[in-house]
Amino acid sequence: MSSNKPIEGSVEGSGAEQRKGFSRRTFIEGIGLGAGAVGSVVVTDGAQADHHVPVGPDPVSITLNINGKNHDLKVEPRVTLIDALRNQLDYTGAKKVCDRATCGACTVMLDGLPAYACTTFAIEAQGRKIETIEGISAGDKMHPVQQYFVEHDAQQCGFCTPGFVMAGKAIVDKNPRPSMSEVEDGLCGNICRCGTYVGVRQAVYDAAGKGSA
Amino acid sequence: MHWVDYQRPESLDAALQAFAANAGNAKALAGGTDLLVQMRAGRCASGVLVDIKNIPELNEMSYSPEQGLTLGAAVPCYRIYGDKTVSAAYPALIDAVSIIGGTQIQGRASVGGNLCNAAPSADVVPVLIALGVVCKVTSAGGTREIAAEDFCVAPGKNALAAGELLVSLHFPPPALQSGARYIRFIPRNEMDIAVAGAGVSVTLADGRFSAARVALASVAPTPLFAREAGEALVGRPVHAASIAKAAAAAKAAAKPIDDMRGTAAYRRNLCAVLTRRALEDAVARAGGKL
Numbered sequence: 001m002s003s004n005k006p007i008e009g010s011v012e013g014s015g016a017e018q019r020k021g022f023s024r025r026t027f028i029e030g031i032g033l034g035a036g037a038v039g040s041v042v043v044t045d046g047a048q049a050d051h052h053v054p055v056g057p058d059p060v061s062i063t064l065n066i067n068g069k070n071h072d073l074k075v076e077p078r079v080t081l082i083d084a085l086r087n088q089l090d091y092t093g094a095k096k097v098c099d100r101a102t103c104g105a106c107t108v109m110l111d112g113l114p115a116y117a118c119t120t121f122a123i124e125a126q127g128r129k130i131e132t133i134e135g136i137s138a139g140d141k142m143h144p145v146q147q148y149f150v151e152h153d154a155q156q157c158g159f160c161t162p163g164f165v166m167a168g169k170a171i172v173d174k175n176p177r178p179s180m181s182e183v184e185d186g187l188c189g190n191i192c193r194c195g196t197y198v199g200v201r202q203a204v205y206d207a208a209g210k211g212s213a
Numbered sequence: 214m215h216w217v218d219y220q221r222p223e224s225l226d227a228a229l230q231a232f233a234a235n236a237g238n239a240k241a242l243a244g245g246t247d248l249l250v251q252m253r254a255g256r257c258a259s260g261v262l263v264d265i266k267n268i269p270e271l272n273e274m275s276y277s278p279e280q281g282l283t284l285g286a287a288v289p290c291y292r293i294y295g296d297k298t299v300s301a302a303y304p305a306l307i308d309a310v311s312i313i314g315g316t317q318i319q320g321r322a323s324v325g326g327n328l329c330n331a332a333p334s335a336d337v338v339p340v341l342i343a344l345g346v347v348c349k350v351t352s353a354g355g356t357r358e359i360a361a362e363d364f365c366v367a368p369g370k371n372a373l374a375a376g377e378l379l380v381s382l383h384f385p386p387p388a389l390q391s392g393a394r395y396i397r398f399i400p401r402n403e404m405d406i407a408v409a410g411a412g413v414s415v416t417l418a419d420g421r422f423s424a425a426r427v428a429l430a431s432v433a434p435t436p437l438f439a440r441e442a443g444e445a446l447v448g449r450p451v452h453a454a455s456i457a458k459a460a461a462a463a464k465a466a467a468k469p470i471d472d473m474r475g476t477a478a479y480r481r482n483l484c485a486v487l488t489r490r491a492l493e494d495a496v497a498r499a500g501g502k503l
Binding site for chain 1: 214215216217218219220221222223227231242245246249250252253260261262264266291314315316317318320321402403404
């Protein structure tokens with residue numbers, strides 16, 4: 001699953017210069033302005049979760065714990081968690097849609113809390129328990145939130161569904177008997193363009209108190 | 214997104230050294246809910262991100278009835294409304310932190326970040342001003358305090374000098390018979406930016422207002438301390454007529470603009486309505502009757 005290929009996290013500024021062996025850090029050191037940073041280049045690759053000293057802008061070795069499994073990869077510090085998950089680790093369940101903390105399609109759990117993977121750097125997520133849509137079922141047995149999505153026909157095109165399921169799971173993990181209003185509050189960071197909200201709310205409401213997959 | 218360096222200091226001293234070493238080029242990263250969006254839009258050119266979430270002082274949340282609340286700048290919203298003691302002591306703070314973004318934002322976004330981002334519409338800032346919060350700011354050169362109403366100086370600009378870091382916010386202990394409230398107007402139910410907002414605090418004594426502060430969101434280049442609106446209440450009876458005067462003063466203090474969220478005239482009217490409603494609720498929270 002892990003390809004471990006360092007890739008650029010975004011299109012702009014991507015690395016023609018970098019491919020020629022240029023990095024901003026070595027450039028700065030070369031002209032003598034990096035006094036505070038000199039020496040850190042040595043530890044860039046081996047630093048892992050210990051970033052007391054600056055790392056980057058070149059790819060840095062990190063370890064992400066996703067659905068209970070550790071993945072080693074190299075990312076530039078600017079790479080978001082959604083890009084690392086989708087582009088480098090093949091976790092394509094979380095969707096990249098608005099890419100600006102608005103729509104919720106990229107929702108994953110970080111240490112048990114729902115979070116937008118588009119507005120979290122991958123490097124920040126080290127040492128935290130990352131849970132994605134891929135990790136919530138047990139083999140063929142769906143998580144109750146997923147099961148009730150099916151029963152209530154809570155999706156149309158389905159593109160927002162993984163994010164909604166994760167946000168819904170966050171609600172039922174915390175509260176086994178939420179009111180419908182609490183369900184609405186918990187889902188307020190997710191948007192469905194097809195307008196399947198009625199089914200989504202009902203699915204999460206019914207899944208509460210039904211345990212895990 | 215442009216190239217950045219990343220650093221995660223474990224102590225305040227190490228963070229201050231990082232800011233000093235990258236004069237003007239370092240940006241503090243807490244929840245990142247504003248910062249990442251701004252970086253992606255090309256509106257933040259900083260070359261070094263200093264992740265401040267592992268610094269103990271910035272994660273502090275301690276309350277006592279004598280000392281009040283010390284809130285570390287990086288404490289995320291969910292920790293604040295998840296704390297029963299803090300929620301009971303500062304319900305107006307909870308009003309604001311529970312409506313910033315949605316669930317996913319509240320898990321990451323901090324009050325300190327909302328303040329430093331210095332948006333005119335920042336929901337938490339009117340509450341900080343109304344409650345008389347003092348901001349503790351530190352740099353390699355020393356520590357100073359900034360009143361919440363002086364912290365935002367222009368849209369997106371705060372009072373921090375290069376190398377300075379917001380460490381914590383100090384909330385005075387709630388006075389006897391005091392109450393506070395924040396309300397905003399948005400056309401949606403959630404996940405929106407205030408067309409206007411009002412944060413107020415009142416203290417009552419013998420059927421009169423003994424102290425009051427009013428602050429407004431989204432009606433000036435910065436969150437606005439409407440000093441006159443609070444002063445209009447002090448010494449007056451706890452009565453709808455007093456509140457009407459304060460609401461009129463808040464409306465007069467507002468300096469809104471026309472934009473896609475609402476016209477200036479509409480916002481001025483909202484200031485009067487929101488101030489009145491917030492004051493009515495604050496009086497009720499203070500145990501008073503109108």
